[in-house]
Amino acid sequence: MAVARLEIFARRRQRIAAAPFAEFSIFQVRAGRKRMGDGQRRDEIPAGGFAAVAPGQLLNVENLPPQDGAYRAVCLCLPHTMLAPADPVPVDAPAWAALPATRALEQAFAHVEQGVSEHLPESLLRHRVAELVAAVALAGYRPPMERNRGLRERIRLLLNTQPAREWRAEEVAARLALSTATLRRRLAGEATSFSAVLEEVRLTHGLALVQGSHKPLKQVAAECGYASPSRFTARFRQRFGTLPSELRD
Known part of the structure; x- marks a missing residue:
């Protein structure tokens, strides 16, 4: 499986109940705001911010356009086959996180986007994905990965x-x-x-x-x-x- 890139555009508020995240997904909000929650906790990601979601989650999502334009965001879905084995993550690690827009994260995200658009061979794209996952970890989030898929x-x-x-x-x-x-x-x-x-x-x-x-x-x-x-x-x-x-x- 390859990295999937999804671009989201909306002029009106969108509400999606129990949106599925089958793979490790990383969002960048480019205009407007995104809200994500599970009924117990909710985060809001402003324009320019990032969010990362662990695989296998169902989250309630709201996409909120700015007053003077449309909501825009890009999501990169990273298949488990592209992820290198990582150190064990505590079982109580959060299912998702809002992340600050660090320079390393912005650059790594853009690097993967460029690789997807240029249809880079998987062997090369895998290195860019590793860079992005490392940047997410440096920004403060390591997801609880599925060890044995059912x-x-x-x-x-x-x-x-x-x-x-x-x-x-x-x-x-x-x-x-x-x-x-x-x-x-x-x-x-x-x-x-x-x-x-x-x-x-x-x-x-x-x-x-x-x-x-x-x-x-x-x-x-x-x-x-x-x-x-x-x-x-x-x-x-x-x-x-x-x-x-x-x-x-």
Whole structure:
């Protein structure tokens, strides 16, 4: 998996309930403010500031435009395959943090952005990612990384390669060298199901397309595996507490 860059632009306030962060994600707010919270704690990131979120989090997010313009931010999602093994992090390390805009962090973030836009080979981009992770640590945050990814996460990574595909539990089980019954039983042990993982993958992909592209809603729905925009819109609203149109101008 490669580093993903998502640019977010909004002229109206956006509210997203339980936004998923599957990978280690680093934001830079460039205009306006971002609020992030989990019901117990909330941070606000001003223009110019940064935020880092550990993988596997669900956070309530608000994007607040300035009075005289649009909200703008860039998010870099760093896949676990690009991260070097790190020293153990305390289990009580926070799931996310607002970070000051240090010179080292600004430069490292821009370095990765440039590498993504230039489609650098993974071997080179990996060094830039290491620089960014080190800059985040120097700014005061080291996330609690997942040591052993469960079956749900392995399935999510597979489904994410083709969100629109008509995946079947039998096919996925075979790819993972499991019986279908074992796959379903182990997912139940992780308090989920195959259909729930598939829909989460599709809606997460849809959220990225709604926020980070100008594709028509019909095309977004199709790329997420939904036969109709209305079905996609209904599931999107149920999952994130907002309509796709409300996240766009």
